[in-house]
Amino acid sequence: MPRAKFQTLTEQMFYILLCLREECCGTDILDRVPAVTLGRVSVGSGTLYNLLEQFVEAGMIRETRVEGRRRSYLLTEFGRETLRKEYRRIRAQAEDYRLAFGEEGTA
Amino acid sequence: MRQTKRRAQTYSLYDRTGMEASLARMAEKGWLLERIGPFFWTYRRIEPRRLTFSVCYFPKASQFDPEPSEEQEAFYDLCAHTGWTLAASSAQLQVFYNEREDPVPIDTDPAEEVATIHRAMKRSLIPSQLGLLAVGVLNAALLVRRFLNDPIQVLAMSASLLGGLCWIILFVLIGTELFAYFRWHAGAVRAAQRGEFYATRTGRKVQAAALVLLTGALVYELASTLLYGKRIQVLWTLLLLLLYLPGAFLAVNGIKRLMKDLKASAGVSRAATLAGSFALLFVLLGALSAGMVFALNRGWLEENQTVYEYQGRTYTLTQDPLPLALDDLLEGDFSRYTRTWRGERSPLLEQRTGHQWPLGPRDFFPEPVYLDYDVVLVKVPALYGLCREAKLHERDDWGDNPAWSGYAFAPADPAPWGAEEAYQWLPGDGADNEADNHQFLLFYPDRIVDISMQWDQPPTPAQMAAVGEKLGRGELP
Numbered sequence: 001m002p003r004a005k006f007q008t009l010t011e012q013m014f015y016i017l018l019c020l021r022e023e024c025c026g027t028d029i030l031d032r033v034p035a036v037t038l039g040r041v042s043v044g045s046g047t048l049y050n051l052l053e054q055f056v057e058a059g060m061i062r063e064t065r066v067e068g069r070r071r072s073y074l075l076t077e078f079g080r081e082t083l084r085k086e087y088r089r090i091r092a093q094a095e096d097y098r099l100a101f102g103e104e105g106t107a
Numbered sequence: 108m109r110q111t112k113r114r115a116q117t118y119s120l121y122d123r124t125g126m127e128a129s130l131a132r133m134a135e136k137g138w139l140l141e142r143i144g145p146f147f148w149t150y151r152r153i154e155p156r157r158l159t160f161s162v163c164y165f166p167k168a169s170q171f172d173p174e175p176s177e178e179q180e181a182f183y184d185l186c187a188h189t190g191w192t193l194a195a196s197s198a199q200l201q202v203f204y205n206e207r208e209d210p211v212p213i214d215t216d217p218a219e220e221v222a223t224i225h226r227a228m229k230r231s232l233i234p235s236q237l238g239l240l241a242v243g244v245l246n247a248a249l250l251v252r253r254f255l256n257d258p259i260q261v262l263a264m265s266a267s268l269l270g271g272l273c274w275i276i277l278f279v280l281i282g283t284e285l286f287a288y289f290r291w292h293a294g295a296v297r298a299a300q301r302g303e304f305y306a307t308r309t310g311r312k313v314q315a316a317a318l319v320l321l322t323g324a325l326v327y328e329l330a331s332t333l334l335y336g337k338r339i340q341v342l343w344t345l346l347l348l349l350l351y352l353p354g355a356f357l358a359v360n361g362i363k364r365l366m367k368d369l370k371a372s373a374g375v376s377r378a379a380t381l382a383g384s385f386a387l388l389f390v391l392l393g394a395l396s397a398g399m400v401f402a403l404n405r406g407w408l409e410e411n412q413t414v415y416e417y418q419g420r421t422y423t424l425t426q427d428p429l430p431l432a433l434d435d436l437l438e439g440d441f442s443r444y445t446r447t448w449r450g451e452r453s454p455l456l457e458q459r460t461g462h463q464w465p466l467g468p469r470d471f472f473p474e475p476v477y478l479d480y481d482v483v484l485v486k487v488p489a490l491y492g493l494c495r496e497a498k499l500h501e502r503d504d505w506g507d508n509p510a511w512s513g514y515a516f517a518p519a520d521p522a523p524w525g526a527e528e529a530y531q532w533l534p535g536d537g538a539d540n541e542a543d544n545h546q547f548l549l550f551y552p553d554r555i556v557d558i559s560m561q562w563d564q565p566p567t568p569a570q571m572a573a574v575g576e577k578l579g580r581g582e583l584p
Contacts, residue, residue: 010216010218012215012216026181026184026185026188027184027185027188030185030188030189030211031188034211042211042215043211043215044189044211044212044213044214044215044216045182045185045186045188045189045191045211045213046163046182046185046186046213046214046219046220046223047213047214047215047216047219047220048185049181049182049185050219050222050223051216051219069177069180069181069184070181070184071181
């Protein structure tokens, strides 16, 4: 069954929002996501463009600056709350795993 | 050595997988896409190399945009940051290439990609195909209505058969295209839920078969018109092919180009292109029709004509070769009679009509006689029954005309005509009509003859035999 939009976040959504805890533009995000994840996660330019547009529409981020075609964004309180929920969900998953396999299972 | 190359593009609009693979193959051969045209994609020569291509969609773009919008440029900037260079674009379709080894794809989220493609298709492929389908349904309905009213005329006209074939092919193409798209979309949505991308595919076999069939039918129709058509048909076909179709293409694309040069907004450009194209095509069709009327009035398109003058007036007689003329049936001078032989032919049927009438002052025709006939040559035996029924019931609504009220086809002796079946058009009381109009419907193995002999005496056995020999079995000119 398809999940409701932004009820849970994909990895790419999560890291884009994480980058936007401080003001940055699209190209910054394209660089920062692989840097933060040590190359584990990359966001494509098309995917980023669409997601930024949807995050703005959903009120999760806001546009802070427009310099020519370069637009900068920042996380809103709603976006921060969404990110927090996702963090709790991931932590709960990790906790469930730990309970299932014990500490030695995380090694 | 030529620096550019054009190729027809046969991929479905959403078939990014097929297009990307094809573009990569072309680059390896030393050709890079530089322009997407309405019919052809243009490539420029490059050093042969391995390039990665990405075909993606920008749903907000329109073919009427004077230039890429600021949003679109912002999207290009993001793509450029990861090494993607725009090769060419056309409306929503965007083609990028990347020279890096293993570049980050433009779309890294399958769900987002499917949603973007679907938004683009909802603004392009789906409405255009549904629009064509609606026009197709309307034309098919009109054709079916004509077929029910007069199957012989529809089957005998190669233009109407070609039209019918075109609509059938269009139905198949649109149907397979839409079905394939929605099937792909459903599969892609399911795959995206698993976090996977779903490859696209084009039904190229259906396209190729349709193209071959359509080209064959068009060539047949064109050749048949040029070889057998009357001068007026040939001229009209050539005008449509050489002036109207290129004119239509130039009008639509010229106005679109002009609007782009003037930097008109997409809305203004769309409205101007639609209105301007409609007006220009209307004017062009009007001009061509006026030209035809002018040529007809001057007699430039008439064939087999002779002229005679009497008391200062000129009479123009058509002298088409007739398979059966009054001279074959009656004694007399028919030199001032006009003879016309018209009709249609298709690979299924021929329907030809012959007339011979007096033309001129009554002084020359103290006892005028008239000969009219219609020959339906059935080339496909399976259609004979259909044609037979159609001819037998062709006059069912003639009863509304007081002159023919009470008349019906009554069986007659086919032997004198050398026919298999014969019917005479008679009033209900069975008496031969007194209108000097002896009408018969005659069935021969491969054709049906509908003949009206308008003179005072019923046809003699010799005249009947002549009809059988000339129209029932003879070669038609």
